[in-house]
Amino acid sequence: MFSPKDYFTLNEIALMSLMGGLVFVMKTAFRMPLGIPGHTGIFLVIPVILGVAIIQKPGSGTYIGLVSGVLLSFFGLSGMHVFDVFQITAFGASIDAVGYAFRYRMESIQVGVLAGIAGNLAKMVVNFAVNLAIGVPFVVVAVGAGISSVSHVLFGALGGLISAYLAARLIRTGVISRDATGADRNDS
Amino acid sequence: MDLSRRAAAGFALVVLIVGGLFAVQLTAEEWLTLNPPDRMTPVIDSPETVHFGKNDFNYVSWKYRPYKEPLLIATGEDRDSLWYLMFVHANVTPPYGGNPKLGRTGYVKVDYNLHDLAGTAAFHVLALTGSSWRTNRIEGFGSSGLFVGGDAEPGTSMGPTTEMTNYNDILVLPAGVRKDPENAAPYSYYIHFDPASGGLNSLHVTRDLSRVKGEIIDTTDRSGSFYLTCSGGPAIDALLLLVAVDEMQPDTFSLSLNMQFIRSEG
Numbered sequence: 001m002f003s004p005k006d007y008f009t010l011n012e013i014a015l016m017s018l019m020g021g022l023v024f025v026m027k028t029a030f031r032m033p034l035g036i037p038g039h040t041g042i043f044l045v046i047p048v049i050l051g052v053a054i055i056q057k058p059g060s061g062t063y064i065g066l067v068s069g070v071l072l073s074f075f076g077l078s079g080m081h082v083f084d085v086f087q088i089t090a091f092g093a094s095i096d097a098v099g100y101a102f103r104y105r106m107e108s109i110q111v112g113v114l115a116g117i118a119g120n121l122a123k124m125v126v127n128f129a130v131n132l133a134i135g136v137p138f139v140v141v142a143v144g145a146g147i148s149s150v151s152h153v154l155f156g157a158l159g160g161l162i163s164a165y166l167a168a169r170l171i172r173t174g175v176i177s178r179d180a181t182g183a184d185r186n187d188s
Numbered sequence: 189m190d191l192s193r194r195a196a197a198g199f200a201l202v203v204l205i206v207g208g209l210f211a212v213q214l215t216a217e218e219w220l221t222l223n224p225p226d227r228m229t230p231v232i233d234s235p236e237t238v239h240f241g242k243n244d245f246n247y248v249s250w251k252y253r254p255y256k257e258p259l260l261i262a263t264g265e266d267r268d269s270l271w272y273l274m275f276v277h278a279n280v281t282p283p284y285g286g287n288p289k290l291g292r293t294g295y296v297k298v299d300y301n302l303h304d305l306a307g308t309a310a311f312h313v314l315a316l317t318g319s320s321w322r323t324n325r326i327e328g329f330g331s332s333g334l335f336v337g338g339d340a341e342p343g344t345s346m347g348p349t350t351e352m353t354n355y356n357d358i359l360v361l362p363a364g365v366r367k368d369p370e371n372a373a374p375y376s377y378y379i380h381f382d383p384a385s386g387g388l389n390s391l392h393v394t395r396d397l398s399r400v401k402g403e404i405i406d407t408t409d410r411s412g413s414f415y416l417t418c419s420g421g422p423a424i425d426a427l428l429l430l431v432a433v434d435e436m437q438p439d440t441f442s443l444s445l446n447m448q449f450i451r452s453e454g
Binding site for chain 1: 191192194195198199202205206209210211212213214215216217219220287289290422
């Protein structure tokens with residue numbers, strides 16, 4: 001019988017926590033003053049997509065996003081402070097959803113790119129929602145929505161591409177064992 | 189559905205979402221074109237000149253001015269003083285330093301002339317944005333304020349004053365106006381500082397427009413000019429200039445203020 005305690009193994013929880021911490025570390029270490037909305041997506045999606053590729057269970061991406069969101073909130077690295085938890089959790093949850101929809105074939109370029117785009121776009125949309133919730137006028141948020149979405153898609157896609165390559169190499173070298181986790185059993 | 193078809197559906201969804209967001213952006217830009225800042229109120233660009241005497245100080249306070257927690261009127265030697273206060277309504281377009289598409293960017297120039305000033309006169313600024321007020325800070329980063337020293341002999345009396353014991357969620361009457369509390373509401377400003385927000389970092393008093401955030405100005409020039417600037421936040425709905433003196437003023441005391449909004453490039 002399914003038990004919540006058995007859903008994620010201890011190893012999986014440790015890996016997801018590490019990946020969440022890696023998102024936080026990357027956000028701190030890679031400070032690129034490009035001034036382009038969504039540019040951090042190029043590296044932030046990598047730990048989440050790889051985590052989802054390795055764990056291959058619904059909720060893994062959400063967990064990774066939640067851990068990194070909590071860390072970013074507590075350390076107050078961005079202007080949004082505590083509201084970062086919503087953005088990054090949505091970021092992880094959307095990659096989670098893409099992984100589930102595509103049966104965790106994250107080594108596929110198409111899937112990796114879509115996952116990166118989905119994560120970055122979700123982060124952007126939640127950021128808009130938080131801005132509206134704290135009283136920023138709608139027109140201020142809306143006037144940059146289109147251009148911002150293009151840059152989010154671009155950097156998310158690039159990050160997804162890198163993640164797909166890394167996942168493929170990890171599978172080829174045997175670090176990620178698709179057979180052992182049953183990833184092939186539901187291929188269509 | 190195989191992987192390729194799912195991926196194609198996914199990319200199609202992304203294109204739809206981006207297209208939708210572009211539609212929202214174009215709509216917002218169209219709205220801004222139809223609602224330029226010049227049509228926004230209040231728009232009062234003509235100058236306003238007001239004159240005050242010692243009887244226009246209608247409040248008295250021991251060293252504090254309105255904020256969510258009592259804020260000092262002055263620091264240093266003037267800190268622990270009894271101050272006489274008046275709130276001057278600046279009937280001009282308020283200063284605005286934000287997005288030029290959302291407001292008329294500019295500042296308020298104030299020409300002041302003090303005659304027979306005894307003690308120190310302090311000038312602070314308060315502004316209403318929505319339902320919450322803001323004011324200038326005089327301690328910490330971004331402090332600004334004007335303090336003018338006078339050399340006249342103190343007077344022996346002032347006009348009737350109301351003692352300020354609360355500094356937030358209060359009704360204040362403009363300079364020279366005295367009403368019974370039950371009749372005061374229509375003439376008052378309800379000053380409320382939101383406990384959950386700041387309110388100290390966007391309003392400034394400066395004499396140098398290249399220093400928008402201003403500075404603490406101590407001077408003995410009884411006449412001169414200063415500017416009220418805003419370095420962020422939404423547009424201001426109402427602007428008050430708080431003038432405080434720490435001595436009783438002689439009968440010959442007078443204060444003239446000429447205020448005007450000066451439009452600046454966005």
